[in-house]
Amino acid sequence: MSTRWYPIYQRGNPQLRVFLPNFWMKLVRPQEEQPANVVTFAVSTEMTKHDVKNYLEKIYKLPVVEVRTRIALGETKRDQTYGYVTKKDDVKYAYVTMPKTESFTFPDLFSNRAENQEKEGKSLDESKDGFRKFLDRNKKRPGTPGWYSI
Amino acid sequence: MREIHSSFVRPVLMQFFDEPKHWNENEVKVGRAWRLDELRIKSNKELHQLWFILLKERNMLMTMEHECNDKMEIFPSPERIDKVKISMENLETVVRERNKAYHLLETGETGERPRREVTNAFGLRGYYKSCEHVLPAFMNTKWIKSRQLTHGGRAVHKFLLKYREKLYNAKRKSKNRSRNEVMMILRRNPNFDLSVLRRQFPDVDVDKLVNEDKTRGHYVPKVDV
Numbered sequence: 001m002s003t004r005w006y007p008i009y010q011r012g013n014p015q016l017r018v019f020l021p022n023f024w025m026k027l028v029r030p031q032e033e034q035p036a037n038v039v040t041f042a043v044s045t046e047m048t049k050h051d052v053k054n055y056l057e058k059i060y061k062l063p064v065v066e067v068r069t070r071i072a073l074g075e076t077k078r079d080q081t082y083g084y085v086t087k088k089d090d091v092k093y094a095y096v097t098m099p100k101t102e103s104f105t106f107p108d109l110f111s112n113r114a115e116n117q118e119k120e121g122k123s124l125d126e127s128k129d130g131f132r133k134f135l136d137r138n139k140k141r142p143g144t145p146g147w148y149s150i
Numbered sequence: 151m152r153e154i155h156s157s158f159v160r161p162v163l164m165q166f167f168d169e170p171k172h173w174n175e176n177e178v179k180v181g182r183a184w185r186l187d188e189l190r191i192k193s194n195k196e197l198h199q200l201w202f203i204l205l206k207e208r209n210m211l212m213t214m215e216h217e218c219n220d221k222m223e224i225f226p227s228p229e230r231i232d233k234v235k236i237s238m239e240n241l242e243t244v245v246r247e248r249n250k251a252y253h254l255l256e257t258g259e260t261g262e263r264p265r266r267e268v269t270n271a272f273g274l275r276g277y278y279k280s281c282e283h284v285l286p287a288f289m290n291t292k293w294i295k296s297r298q299l300t301h302g303g304r305a306v307h308k309f310l311l312k313y314r315e316k317l318y319n320a321k322r323k324s325k326n327r328s329r330n331e332v333m334m335i336l337r338r339n340p341n342f343d344l345s346v347l348r349r350q351f352p353d354v355d356v357d358k359l360v361n362e363d364k365t366r367g368h369y370v371p372k373v374d375v
Contacts, residue, residue, distance in 0.1 A: 005263055005279075005281060007282045008282045008283070008284055019198065020198075020201050020241075020242065020245065021205070022205075022238075024205075024208060024209055024212055025166075025209050026166075026209065026212045026213045026216050027163065027166035027167075027209075027213045028213070028216055028217075028220075029217065029220065039163065042216070059202060059205070059206070060162055060163075060165060060206075061162060062159060062162050062163070063159070098159055102158060102159045103159075104159055104160060104163050107164075107167065109167070109173045109214075109217055109218075109221070110173070110174070110221055110223055112173070112174045113174050113223065115174075116174040116175075116176075120176070
């Protein structure tokens with residue numbers, strides 16, 4: 001896309017504008033404990049600090065004070081049988097500092113998972129019971145289709 | 151206690167997560183991706199808005215997938231990411247179409263990134279995507295000295311000879327393979343439809359192969375029928 005291959009910087013306006021940015025950002029759980037006003041993002045590797053700041057301020061309307069980034073090396077792993085080495089992709093992490101007054105804790109998404117699974121287990125048991133009843137009813141007339149009688 | 155103070159940024163950052171009612175679902179029901187024809191009738195402004203909606207949706211899905219993988223949970227309906235990707239590709243295609251049409255009308259060129267064919271030091275041809283430079287090429291003496299524009303010498307000649315031989319052999323072998331395949335088909339099925347063979351193997355001269363000795367099967371040919 002023509003707005004994505006960057007022309008050289010020239011002073012003055014109008015400056016370069018990206019109309020259809022294709023950068024991605026993931027909000028991730030911080031690996032180390034962070035201050036309350038710092039949020040961790042995994043971002044496209046080609047993004048700069050300015051890009052991260054502009055992205056959050058313009059698209060998400062999030063107040064940003066400072067951005068620090070690092071690139072984490074992807075893990076390498078040697079195959080046990082054939083010995084070749086595979087590597088995962090490098091990831092850029094952005095630590096975004098919001099104003100002092102703000103704070104954000106990463107939500108716990110799977111707190112109700114166990115309950116839900118219990119419910120599903122119950123419905124599975126019910127359908128199992130239903131099938132057993134159906135089999136019992138048709139013991140003396142094998143091969144009868146399910147719609148034959150109530 | 152933190153939750154009380156974070157009234158402003160929390161809803162902003164919660165855009166990176168799915169709706170809470172979907173957190174514990176095993177399946178999230180969604181529609182299909184945007185099609186080209188649907189996007190073509192939208193205005194530029196609408197497309198621009200839709201792009202950012204899709205971008206936010208993709209960020210949200212990627213965040214959820216990451217967290218699910220971290221916590222060893224199943225990410226519900228992973229095909230949502232593909233649908234967003236397809237939509238974004240289609241949208242970009244439509245924007246590119248319009249861009250091209252506008253540029254062709256105004257300037258007579260497509261407005262795509264220009265590229266030209268270049269030969270590298272090994273004598274192999276490839277494409278170079280042009281980009282803007284601070285200095286024009288003829289003024290950049292350092293670059294002129296550093297680059298190797300020509301190719302030649304005994305080693306390169308030898309390499310090219312062998313490289314072309316390799317390409318030629320691959321071509322020759324594939325030709326022979328398809329020729330043999332046709333002959334075997336004709337041997338096993340004497341009444342095979344020749345037009346199908348002609349269509350399937352356009353490089354093979356089927357009519358010539360019919361009279362080959364190899365195409366005759368191991369049976370006594372019927373003479374008077």
